[in-house]
Each structure stands twice: as C-alpha cells, then as structure tokens.
Amino acid sequence: MEKIYLDHAATSPVHPEVLEVTFHVMKEHYGNASSIHGFGREARKLLDEARSVFAKSIGAKPIEIVMTSGGTESDNTAIIETALSRAHFGKHLITTAVEHHAVLEPMEYLESMGFEVTYLPVDETGLVHLEDLIAAVRPDTSLVSVMYGNNEVGTIMNIQEIGAFLAETETYFHTDAVQAYGLEDIDVKQDAIDLLSVSAHKINGPKGIGFLYINEEIHLPSFMRGGEQETKRRAGTENIPAIVGFQRAVEITEQERSKRRETYDGFRNQLIEGLKQAEIDFEINGNETHYLKHILNIWIKGVSSEQLLMNLDLLGIGISAGSACTAGNMEPSHVLSAMFGKNSPRVKESVRVSFGLGTTTEMIDEAVKQLSVVVKRLKHS
Template identity: 75%
Template sequence: MEKIYLDHAATSPVHPEVLETTYETMKNFYGNASSIHGFGREARHLLDDARSVFAKSIGAKQSEIVITSGGTESDNTAVIETALSRESMGKHLITSKVEHHAILEPMEYLESLGFEVTYLPVDEFGQVDPELVQSAIRPDTTLVSIMYGNNEVGTLMNIAEIGAIVAETESYFHTDAVQAYGLEEIDVKRSQIDLLSVSAHKINGPKGVGFLYVSEAIHLPSFMRGGEQETKRRAGTENIPAIAGFKKAVEIMQAEKVQRKEAYNTLKQQVVSELTEAGIDFEVNGASENGLAHVLSLWIKEIPSDQLLMNLDLMGIAISAGSACTAGNIEPSHVLTAMYGENNPRVSQSVRVSFGLGTEPQMIHELVEKLVIVVNRLKK
C-alpha cells in the first residue's frame, strides 16, 4: 500500500536539494562560526550568506535576523522577552484566540507573573477585526501579537492594517508567520512589523532551525544566555548545516512561490469539487479562497474527526483532525471553538488537508475515494 501524505501544514518533507546541501555542509564545514581561524571563518561566511537570504525574503536588513531553533523559540522570545524587558512601561498584552500554542502558552505564563492579556475574538472566517485591535490597545500595552496565517483553517489576517494601527502606538507588533512564510509576499517594513517568526521545516527545510526578525528600531534582550553569538542576541553555537539547508529551502521556495501557490489552489479546488461530486455532506471552514493556498479545513458532517482520521490512516492516508489528539485524549480545537462556538459540531467533525512538495492530483482523487468509503462505513 502506497502511503499518501497530506499533512504538510504540520511539517514538510525535506527537499532533495536541501538534504544534499545540509549533508555536504555537515561533512565539509565543521568549524565553529565564532572561531577566528580558517575553519571558523568558512562557517561564518556560510552563516552570513544565509542571513542575507533570509533578510531579503522579508524585506529586512541582514542585521535584523536572529537565527533560532525554530518557530516555537522565535515566538517565545518575541512574546516573553518583549513583555519582561518592557515591564516598566506596562503589563498589558494583546493577542487572538486562534494563535498557535507557541504564542498562547507564553501568554498564559506571563499572566501567571501578573501580566494582563486581552485575547481578541475572531469572526466565523477566523479573521481578527483590526478595529478590535485598535480599541483594545491601552497606554500600558507593550505588545500586540497576531498570526499572519492560521495553521488550522488557513485564514490570512489583515497584517498590514493591524501593523499600521500598532505603529501609531508605543506597542511592538509581532506576527507568527510560520505558515505563511514561503507562499505569501511578506514585507516587514511595508507592513510595519517589529517582530516576525519563521520555521524551516514548514518549507521543506530541516527541523530545529528558524529565525526571528527583530526590527533595528527596537531592543530585545537575548532569550538564550551563555555566549555572544548572533551579536549577543541568541547564545549557542550556530547549527551551520541546518542553516545552510534552510537557506537552500528559502531559495527554492522563492523561485517556485508563484507556481506552488497556483498548484495548491488548484488542488484545493479539486478536493472541494470531487467531494461535491461524490455526494459527501461537507462545508469548508474559514475563507479558503482568500486563505493560505496549502491549507484546507473541512467539516465532514456527522462524522467524528478522530474516527475519520484513524480510518484514513489505516488506509495509508495522513491528514489532520480539527482537534488535537494527545496520549489518547481528544481536546477540542481552540481555533474552531473561537470561530463557531464550543457546542458547534464543526469542532469535533472537522479535518485539515494540507498540500506541499510531492502532492499530486491523483493523491487527491485517492483521498476522496477512500474518504467516501470511510464516511459510508461510519454512517452505518
């Protein structure tokens, strides 16, 4: 049985060219980038080249890129260090109810330290109303963190409009761009973004590496301590092979961005069309037409998402449930709950299909064929 992977929003396979770059770098460039000898200088050159590529991809300066271990560290650094370093200015933070847990849990941690957090609601499409952001900002607000694109339903936020609002205040504006990076055109200056998080493994790069954009106009202390790497902004010996692989992944995505986005939108339309033709009773969650091209959230009516997910897995197809399974415990999706309400059947009957490297139309056809079999079986 040939397995089909349709969960690219969770993580993506490493591109063959990225794999080769990472391996060759690990084999040939093993110096410490902080060392002053030739081996160290070679590693430093690779690091600087990668930083330049990362910066250019979002319209930033090379000096504004801090290499991290990925999206979680970038998010944690942006939220926690901003709050703690600006505590004397105020202890109020703003975010949304549909953020990734790498934002929500640091916010909860800060609440335990005495900070106050405003969690903004979203509409039925998963959008945060910029006017709500504006009305929530107070004199003691030090950070606004709103994600660029939602990982569960694919909703794109009005980042430029929110950025313009926050720019008129003393607050910093952070956005988690982990899902949007690589497919959306991101310009941190034009959108007036102060902090932005990115992870390599979402764009066919290695796991365990990412970056945090930190505007030169703001000061953010180092979250990691123990060395003076990253111009004293993030301690720890840089993972040069992973960073080189990340750079290659960015270069490939930049070159293929338009074609990939078109291909993913076509696949998304194929899923909807074939499910409709097959007579499956479903609805799309969120605004898929104006959302992330690679993410499609579906409400398969009257079918528990966990049962659908497990049955498809046994048939060799990997997708995600709209609810998270942890050690056998089903937790309702906080995103769908925020969009539709706690008792809405969508919360427990939704699945996410996400596309990426290697996804072909035939895979979608097989997904729908097997989904029809599972739905009919479960309804009986």
C-alpha cells in the same frame, strides 16, 4: 496502496537539494562560526550568506535576523522578552483566541507573572476585526501578537491594516508567520512588523532551525544565555548545516512561489469538487477569500474527526484534525471553538488537509475516493 501524505502544515518533507547541501556542509564545513581560525571563518561566511538570504526574503536587513531553533523559540523570545523588557512601559498584551500554542502558552505564562492579556475574538471565518483590536489597545499595551495565517483553517489575517494602525502607537507588533512564510509575499517594513517568527520545516527545510526578525530599533535581551552568538541576542553555537539547508529551502521557495500557490489552489479545488461529486455533506471552515493556499479545513457533518483520522490512517492516508502540537491528544480545536463556539459540532467533526512537496492530482483523487468510502461507512455504522 501507496501512502498518501496530506499533512504538510504539520511538517513538510525535506527537499532533496536541501538534504544534499545540509549533508555537504555537515561533512566539509564543521568549524565553529565563532572561531577565528580558517575553519571558523568558513562557517561564518556561510552563516552571513544565509542571513542575507533570509533578510531579503522579508524585506529586512541581515542584522535584523536572529537564528533560532524554530517557530516555538522565535515566538517565545518575541513575546516573553518583549513583555519583560517593556514591563516599565506597560504590562498589557494583546493576542487572538486562535493563535498557535507557541504564542498562547507564553501569554498564559506571563499572566501568571502579573501581566494582563486580552484575547481578541474572531468571526466565523477566523478573521480578527481591526475595530476590535483598536478598541483593545491601551496606553500600557506593550505588545500585540497576531498570526499571519492560521495553521488550522488557513485564514490570512489583515496584517497590513494592523501594522499600519500600530505604527502610530508605542506598541510593538509581532506576527507568527510560520505557516505563511514562503507562500505569501511578506515585507516587514511595508507591513510595519516589528517582530516575525519563521520555521524551516514548514517549507521543506530541516527541523530544529528557524529565525526571528527583530526590527533594528528594538533591543531585546537574549532569551538563551551562555554565549555571545548572534550579536549577543541568542546564545549557542549556530547550526551551520541546518542554516545552509534552510537557506536552500528559502531559495527554492522564492523561485517556485507563484507556481506553488497555483498548484496548491488547484489541489484544493480538486478536493472540494471531488467531495461534492461523491455527495459528501461538508462545509469549508475558514475564510474563502483570504486563505493560505496549502490548507483546507472541512467540516464533514455527522462524522467524528477522530474516527475518520484513524480509519484513513489504516489506509495509509495522513491528514489531521488541527495543529500537530495538539493532534496527538485529540483535544477539541481551540481555533474552531473560537470561530463557532465550543458546543458546535464542527469542533469534533472537522479535519485539515494540507498540500506540499510530492502531492499529486492522483493522490488527491485517491484520497477523496477513500475518504468518501470511510465517511459513508462511518455514517451507516
């Protein structure tokens, strides 16, 4: 049987055009963008062009885009550097209980340094309520970090409302947009976002490259030390081949956004209907009104997600039980625990299916067929 990859929220295959342009730049434009000779100027021109594309994609200015190694570095920089540089303002931070570990662990690190962190609860759809945030903000709150869309259940947060509220305060607003970027229309100015994290490998770009948007009115110390690249905001020679590959991935995504949203929603509905027809006892985890189109998290009642994943893997089908950064350990999902409680059966009986480049209706049909067989076998074993 042909292998079926349905874990695009973990990482996505590189688009052929991205592969082609990345290799071309690696071969033909090897100059250092900080060098003043012609080779360096060629690289600098490519860097500047890519930065403009990234900025336009979120309604920002090119000067507000800082190249990073990906979402984790972007999150760490936004959170840790904001907290440390604004410690004189206040040492209180706010985030949610369902953030990616690239946000939660920096918060825990800051707690060990004497900062106070409030972890906002979510409802059973994974949504943070604005009134909870409003009640939590204090005069000494220096930063609020709320993800744009959840990587496990796909729930889209009320970013516009949060941004509008925080715009009237002295508190900075950061959002991890790694899963949402490319599929959702993001405008950092309209949404009053001060800091935003993005990674290329979620949108068919190369791994190891991303960017952090920093509002031009915010001046953060460089998280990386050792050079004056990125206007002294991120030391280290820029990875021009990966950056240009990332640029091409963004351009393709911008062109195909509407089509992709419609296609992924179609896959989602097809999978749901297929499970219903197969009489599988399941429920959807997440918000069914405001959700990322490429992510579907389902509770398959009475079936261990670990056993289900292993059986499907033996058949060449790749899905997950949550974030790729924790799935290797098969620890209970902190997202589902926050939504339903640690003792809920959903925590250990839910799986995530995610769609992307290369997914077909035939793959969905075959995945549903095999999943149904495995579920029924596990239930009767």
